Amino acid sequence: MSFDTQIDRRGTHCVKWDSMETLYGVSPDEGIAMWVADMEFQPPQCVKDAIQKMSDHGIYGYFGDDSAYRAAIQWWMKTRHNWALDTDHIFTTHGLVNGTAMCVDAFTAPGDGIVLFTPVYHAFAKVIKAAGREVVECELVNTNGRYEMDFDAYDAKMTGNETMLILCSPHNPGGRVWSKGELQAVAAFAKRHDLILVSDEIHHDLVYSGNTHIPMANLSGIEDRLVMMTATTKTFNIAGSHSGNVIIADPDLRARFAARMAALGLSPNSFGLFMATAAYSPEGAAWVDELVNYLDTNRKIFDAGINAIPGLSSMRMESTYLAWVDFSGTGMSRQEFTDRTQNAAKIAANHGPTFGTGGEDFLRFNIAAPRAVVEDAVARMQAAFSDLQ
Numbered sequence: 001m002s003f004d005t006q007i008d009r010r011g012t013h014c015v016k017w018d019s020m021e022t023l024y025g026v027s028p029d030e031g032i033a034m035w036v037a038d039m040e041f042q043p044p045q046c047v048k049d050a051i052q053k054m055s056d057h058g059i060y061g062y063f064g065d066d067s068a069y070r071a072a073i074q075w076w077m078k079t080r081h082n083w084a085l086d087t088d089h090i091f092t093t094h095g096l097v098n099g100t101a102m103c104v105d106a107f108t109a110p111g112d113g114i115v116l117f118t119p120v121y122h123a124f125a126k127v128i129k130a131a132g133r134e135v136v137e138c139e140l141v142n143t144n145g146r147y148e149m150d151f152d153a154y155d156a157k158m159t160g161n162e163t164m165l166i167l168c169s170p171h172n173p174g175g176r177v178w179s180k181g182e183l184q185a186v187a188a189f190a191k192r193h194d195l196i197l198v199s200d201e202i203h204h205d206l207v208y209s210g211n212t213h214i215p216m217a218n219l220s221g222i223e224d225r226l227v228m229m230t231a232t233t234k235t236f237n238i239a240g241s242h243s244g245n246v247i248i249a250d251p252d253l254r255a256r257f258a259a260r261m262a263a264l265g266l267s268p269n270s271f272g273l274f275m276a277t278a279a280y281s282p283e284g285a286a287w288v289d290e291l292v293n294y295l296d297t298n299r300k301i302f303d304a305g306i307n308a309i310p311g312l313s314s315m316r317m318e319s320t321y322l323a324w325v326d327f328s329g330t331g332m333s334r335q336e337f338t339d340r341t342q343n344a345a346k347i348a349a350n351h352g353p354t355f356g357t358g359g360e361d362f363l364r365f366n367i368a369a370p371r372a373v374v375e376d377a378v379a380r381m382q383a384a385f386s387d388l389q
Contacts, residue, residue: 003041003294004370009033024348031346032369032377037172037322039237039368043279044287047236050278054271063270066092072280073245077230080285081204083215089247091257092268096202096244099229100166101127103246106260107196107227107253108133113162115195117149118356121172124200125356136162137357140174145315145326147174149182151189158193165195170203170213173324173355173364175317177211180219187222196253198227202244205235205288207319208296223249227257232276235288237368243272295321298367298374305378310388312381321368325349328361330388338363344384347377 009017010028016036017028024035042048054060070087077083093099100123108114110132116124118137125135138154140147167186170177178186190197199216207213217228231244248254278284299317306314306323311330314323327337334353341347341363352362367374382389 003291004372005042006370006373007040007042009040020348024342026342026346026348031348032373032380033348034366034369034377035348035350035364037234037366038239039321039366040370040373041237041291041368043236043238043275044284046278046281046283046287047238047275050274051271054274060270063268063273066268066273069273069277072277073230076280076285077215081213081215083217085217085247086249089249089254091246091248091261092273093244093246093266094242094268095233095239096200096229096231097123097127098242099244099246100124100198100200101131102257102260102264102266103166103196103198103227103229104128104131104133104164106257108163111161112164113159115154115162115165116356117167117171119173119352119359119362120166120168120355121200122350122354122356124166124168134161135356139358142326142358145313147171147176147315149185151185154189155192160193162193162195164198165190166198166200167216168200169216170201170207170319172203172320173322173350173359173362174315175320175322175324177207177213177318180214183214183216183219187216187219190222190225194225196225196227197222198229200229202229202231202234203320204230206292206295206321208292208299208317211318213319217247217249225253226250227253232279236275236279236284238272238275238279241269241272241275243268243276294371295368298369298371299323301371302365302367302374302378305375306381308389309382309385312385321366323365323367325363325365326361327363330385334360340384341381345377345380347380 016033020026020033074087113134113136114128115136117140128135141150204213228247233239303314306312313326350364352359
């Protein structure tokens with residue numbers, strides 16, 4: 001397929017396009033939707049073929065015998081990430097927001113503190129607060145446009161009420177691919193404070209050349225407290241399948257999670273299982289390689305254009321398709337730079353404060369779109385901030 005093909009998603013019950021006027025005041029008829037983290041691309045042909053086969057069969061009953069699905073996950077993680085997992089350790093949830101909620105429900109109690117390295121994916125805090133737990137923000141350090149961790153500060157902040165740490169690896173919205181040393185430091189922090197470590201690795205397939213994602217599961221000595229979360233949804237743009245995987249090696253943790261799954265009567269939908277099985281294949285892998293190369297060029301175009309605007313700085317992405325733009329150098333209030341982006345450039349981008357402490361001066365832009373759209377967005381931003389140039 002061509003990633004340059006523009007597909008009109010307006011009026012298709014697409015939250016990204018059909019909700020942006022209500023939420024951002026940007027009309028879908030003249031604006032660009034760059035907020036929701038899904039892509040403007042169709043998935044690989046193998047995924048479309050799987051759905052077509054289901055449609056042709058015409059019966060949509062309960063799914064049985066998920067051995068091929070589990071084997072596909074096992075193959076993908078070993079082939080793409082050098083992670084050897086046991087298929088019996090896999091739980092399928094209704095996406096990874098649901099997976100996060102299930103972890104909070106299974107492993108913590110109301111009133112517990114749950115640690116987040118902020119700014120970070122906004123759904124984590126929403127789920128934590130909705131469950132009656134406390135969000136404990138440990139702010140990342142922005143060192144010359146690159147996020148780093150300060151464990152001395154984090155250690156000092158712990159009260160003993162914390163029971164879980166949720167890590168975003170690779171990091172959304174900063175695009176960091178954490179190094180082995182950083183992951184080891186995260187693991188040590190979790191052990192020091194007796195925290196269950198939930199590692200959300202949903203963006204692990206979207207990593208740019210020169211960077212290598214290391215699954216937290218490949219570190220030794222952390223198995224007794226580790227919960228891994230992965231999904232096909234971001235990689236293959238099939239978020240509507242609402243399918244994700246929670247993978248737990250420790251038998252005690254696995255039994256606790258299984259008990260909550262059973263108590264809530266949760267089971268996966270057949271569409272998600274068929275799509276994931278098809279995606280985790282050699283054909284799917286070839287498509288991902290092409291996708292990452294395409295996104296890499298989009299990244300370079302976007303960063304160069306945004307960084308040419310005095311006062312704006314796009315944090316260099318090592319992974320993901322989510323650009324994190326710092327407006328603090330403009331001296332503008334958050335209201336002013338947001339208004340310029342939405343009302344002058346007519347771009348709907350995520351507001352930084354929703355990602356927690358440290359996000360106040362930022363907007364997040366989704367660059368997983370045909371190149372012409374990204375180029376248009378850059379031109380619009382340059383025009384909206386032309387008085388700075």
